[in-house]
Amino acid sequence: MSEPSPDEYRNRFSYILNNSADLRPKPLQRNGFSDDHLRDDYRERHGGLELASAEDAYDARIEAMLGSGRPAHAVQVYDREHVRNELDEPLDYDESIRHATGVMTWPVTMDWSALRMILRLIHWDSMECWWCGSVKVRISEVEGYRNFVPVHSLGVTWVYPTCEPCLGRFNADVEGGVRVITVPDMLRPRNTGWPADRFREGGL
Numbered sequence: 001m002s003e004p005s006p007d008e009y010r011n012r013f014s015y016i017l018n019n020s021a022d023l024r025p026k027p028l029q030r031n032g033f034s035d036d037h038l039r040d041d042y043r044e045r046h047g048g049l050e051l052a053s054a055e056d057a058y059d060a061r062i063e064a065m066l067g068s069g070r071p072a073h074a075v076q077v078y079d080r081e082h083v084r085n086e087l088d089e090p091l092d093y094d095e096s097i098r099h100a101t102g103v104m105t106w107p108v109t110m111d112w113s114a115l116r117m118i119l120r121l122i123h124w125d126s127m128e129c130w131w132c133g134s135v136k137v138r139i140s141e142v143e144g145y146r147n148f149v150p151v152h153s154l155g156v157t158w159v160y161p162t163c164e165p166c167l168g169r170f171n172a173d174v175e176g177g178v179r180v181i182t183v184p185d186m187l188r189p190r191n192t193g194w195p196a197d198r199f200r201e202g203g204l
Contacts, residue, residue, distance in 0.1 A: 071107035
């Protein structure tokens with residue numbers, strides 16, 4: 001298990017994207033909105049001093065949380081971008097994610113929901129199914145697997161990229177089907193400026 005540094009955490013989960021910023025939905029924009037764009041909007045509504053104060057307080061919470069040991073809730077995504085080998089290094093190109101010995105563990109703070117964090121971590125270039133090891137052909141016009149299956153237990157939500165055949169088998173075995181988070185689920189908040197969870201239905 002690997003824990004991010006405070007800088008890694010802030011880079012992935014900046015203040016302006018969390019629930020405390022309480023952003024409202026913006027008009028749909030295909031390529032999403034940059035953090036700088038959202039911060040400029042926040043300054044216009046609340047002022048630069050308030051943003052600076054809020055970011056300082058957020059940074060202090062991250063520092064305290066990452067230094068406090070095991071978090072009450074954490075997210076782990078079993079995708080090549082987030083898993084590590086026995087040396088706590090990213091996998092080589094020819095190593096399967098199913099042979100990984102470590103995974104980046106992202107603590108869930110009071111400013112984030114687990115689902116919101118997952119939507120920040122998944123992406124459309126996940127080429128290997130965790131369950132069966134099938135790998136998509138790595139050419140530029142082929143998207144990765146679009147389905148991610150979350151499994152929650154003992155304060156950790158594990159998230160696994162899943163191919164269509166495996167997902168079909170799981171749905172056949174589980175009454176009502178399994179919970180699935182998809183790439184389109186991620187694109188909706190990204191392309192509307194990461195509005196706060198209270199403006200979005202659903203949760204985890």
